[in-house]
Amino acid sequence: MAAQGKEQVKHFTGATRDRVYQQVDNRKDELIKGLNGFASTLEDASQNAEGLSQQVLDGAVGYLRRFSDRIENGSTEDLVRDAKQFVRERPGPFFAGCIAVGFLAARFLKD
Template identity: 30%
Template structure:
């Protein structure tokens, strides 16, 4: 038995064809050869610029904060030197009384203390804030226990000053 083959009929396509083709598809776009993608200027460029802008703004904020901190440190240094000058004056005035009441030997100690406080005020007045900060860092590294104790004492003194200020305001 021989198989009979039927000849394939060509499918007519075109504007006037009446039979729809099952193999007909939409025209395909020509395939492009693979190329490296060009950088997208809108998306990636903006992201890179935004990163740089944020970095610059952070740098500006950091510099402004540093400048403000230095300004506050300068003000604190001026107040501290003023207080030390006043303390030296008080000690010097008291040294005369110590001479009269307890003798010149004890008076010498008081005069020496007044001179030391006055010298400290002068050194502080002449020092740069950055140098003072570096000295403080070195001191803390060398003697952390003393630095911690001094910080606690200063905190206690400030707390007492604030408390006395608050107590005097409420009694009015």
């Protein structure tokens, strides 16, 4: 009975994962467009910034452009695998990046 329950859970999670991956694949173009738009906004802000702020913004723009290219050229499974590996190998930079993106997003959404 327990083995059957485990098998059903495994099947359900696999089917759910497949549906999520399909949804992501269907919306790749929207995501790429949004990332490129955000990168362009940061690029514009970088032109008005100086010093460390400009360096951070330029770095974020480069990262967003590379990420957008990766999404466009890779499969959803590849992206998930790469993200898991990055977080495992570099949790500090990952969380620092999340915080930085949050501050930048709040700043631009406020304006």
